[in-house]
Structure formats: structure tokens, C-alpha cells
Amino acid sequence: MSQHPEETAGSFVGRKVTTNRLSEMKAAGVPIAALTAYDYTMAQLVDAAGVDVILVGDSVSTVMQGLETTVTVTMEHMLYHTTLVRRGVERALVVADLPFMSYQVRPDEALRNAGRMVKEAGAEAVKLEGGQVIADTVKRIVDVGIPVMGHLGLTPQSIHKFGTYQVRARDEREADELRRDAKLLEEAGVFSIVLEKVPARLAAEVTESVSVPVIGIGAGGGCDGQILVSQDMLGICTRFSPRFVRRYADLGEEMQRAFERYAGDVRAREFPSPDESY
Ligand code: KIV
Numbered sequence: 001m002s003q004h005p006e007e008t009a010g011s012f013v014g015r016k017v018t019t020n021r022l023s024e025m026k027a028a029g030v031p032i033a034a035l036t037a038y039d040y041t042m043a044q045l046v047d048a049a050g051v052d053v054i055l056v057g058d059s060v061s062t063v064m065q066g067l068e069t070t071v072t073v074t075m076e077h078m079l080y081h082t083t084l085v086r087r088g089v090e091r092a093l094v095v096a097d098l099p100f101m102s103y104q105v106r107p108d109e110a111l112r113n114a115g116r117m118v119k120e121a122g123a124e125a126v127k128l129e130g131g132q133v134i135a136d137t138v139k140r141i142v143d144v145g146i147p148v149m150g151h152l153g154l155t156p157q158s159i160h161k162f163g164t165y166q167v168r169a170r171d172e173r174e175a176d177e178l179r180r181d182a183k184l185l186e187e188a189g190v191f192s193i194v195l196e197k198v199p200a201r202l203a204a205e206v207t208e209s210v211s212v213p214v215i216g217i218g219a220g221g222g223c224d225g226q227i228l229v230s231q232d233m234l235g236i237c238t239r240f241s242p243r244f245v246r247r248y249a250d251l252g253e254e255m256q257r258a259f260e261r262y263a264g265d266v267r268a269r270e271f272p273s274p275d276e277s278y
Contacts, residue, residue, distance in 0.1 A: 032225025043088030086122035131181020142189035218244030
């Protein structure tokens with residue numbers, strides 16, 4: 001790890017982010033910044049801000065579709081949103097989630113769906129949830145040339161099995177399973193692993209134990225990078241506020257105030273003015 005990560009970070013600014021670049025960042029100790037996006041406008045803003053990885057997450061269900069879980073997201077939803085995001089991005093690596101049951105049934109189906117995400121929607125990598133049970137599938141996808149990001153810890157597609165969105169791997173049995181799964185994913189060829197909602201100490205240990213970058217969400221500061229849902233950190237989505245979300249803005253309140261002012265102006269016939277008319 002570099003003794004001066006802030007100096008080294010400069011050499012990664014402005015360059016197109018690739019999976020190789022992310023592994024160079026891990027080696028150099030340069031933290032990786034990742035955020036989600038689901039549409040062109042947001043993707044453009046996130047990319048222009050220099051964020052390294054843009055995930056088209058299946059959190060599209062809770063953020064954009066108003067649903068409680070991610071399990072009903074389809075391939076068509078993900079292809080659509082990934083296409084929109086791809087158009088807005090020049091520098092960041094665009095990763096798309098494969099939705100629940102698009103990769104668990106058969107490896108050849110998983111391969112076809114990963115291929116669609118790359119060919120039809122322009123994703124540069126796909127993300128799959130799970131460890132041992134999907135390791136062979138991950139290998140098949142990586143072998144044909146599609147980079148795969150893993151996702152361990154709290155895996156929201158398994159919500160009906162877990163029953164809650166609480167912190168995972170607090171007990172030794174599950175922590176061991178997580179350590180093993182991270183190694184299996186590394187061996188299967190993932191370029192990175194997302195670790196969601198696990199104890200910080202375990203996340204730091206797993207981050208040290210694998211050669212690929214580990215991106216944390218609710219997994220403490222010892223990971224190689226961090227990811228948040230953009231609408232959460234902007235204060236647009238306030239339905240859930242887990243403690244790992246830091247609010248960088250209160251855009252939800254600001255947007256609502258702007259909508260109220262607009263409606264008031266229309267009702268008072270103060271909009272449009274002569275200058276805003278032809
Ligand atoms: O779908 C998503 O947004 C995710 C992140 C929370 C990592 O998987």
C-alpha cells in the first residue's frame with residue numbers, strides 16, 4: 001500500500017476506469033468511490049464528479065419503482081436502466097446487477113443474461129449476489145470475457161430467506177462462511193466484491209485476505225472502496241435511513257420546496273411572466 005495515497009490518487013483522475021485500473025487502485029492504496037445510478041441525467045452528474053464505479057443496482061426497485069424488495073426486478077428493467085446510464089457515462093466503470101433468478105437456475109442462462117447486459121445495454125461488468133452456490137456460474141461468465149463483481153454479506157435478493165435487512169455475519173459460523181465465499185469468488189475470477197452490512201472488523205479482514213478490491217456498504221472504513229445509493233446520500237429517498245448512509249445533501253426537501261413554489265406561482269398566475277412567454 002502507498003504511503004501517500006492522496007498523491008497516488010492524482011494519477012487515477014481523468015483516466016477511463018477499467019477493472020485493471022481498480023486493481024491498480026487497490027495495490028496503490030487509493031480508495032475507490034462508487035455510487036448507483038438508474039438514468040442518464042444522474043449518471044452524467046455522478047460521472048462528471050469523478051466517481052470511479054457506477055452501479056446500475058437492482059435497488060432500482062426500491063428507489064425508482066417504489067417497491068419493498070429487489071426480488072421482482074426483471075432482465076428487461078435492468079437492460080432498460082443500464083442503457084440509460086451507459087449513455088451518460090464517459091469515465092466510470094459501468095456495472096449492472098443481474099436480477100434475482102436470472103443467473104441462479106442454469107449457468108448457460110446466466111451466461112446469456114450477462115451477455116445481454118453487455119451487448120444490448122452496454123454494461124462493462126455484471127454483479128451477482130452469493131458465494132459458493134454461484135462460483136461455477138461466475139467462472140463461466142468470466143471465462144467468456146465478461147467481468148463479474150461479487151456481492152456478499154447482506155444480499156437483498158435473499159430477503160425472504162433472511163427475513164430482515166439486519167447486519168449479517170455477526171456470528172462465527174456466518175463469518176467463516178463469508179471468509180470462505182470471498183476466497184471462492186476470488187478463485188472464480190471476480191474483479192471485485194461488494195460487502196454489504198457486515199461488521200467492520202470482519203470486512204477489513206476479508207479485504208486484506210483477497211487480492212481483488214472490496215467495496216463496502218455499511219461495512220466500515222477498512223474496505224478498498226465505498227458504495228452508496230445516490231438517492232440516499234442526496235436525501236432524495238428518505239424512506240429507509242440506515243446508519244451507514246451519510247447525507248451529503250437534503251435535495252428531497254429542496255425539490256419539494258421548489259415544486260411547492262412552482263405550484264404556488266401557477267395558481268397565483270405569476271408563472272409564466274412576459275419574459276417567459278413568446
Ligand atoms: O442494488 C444496489 O444498489 C446494490 C448496492 C447497494 C451495492 O447492490
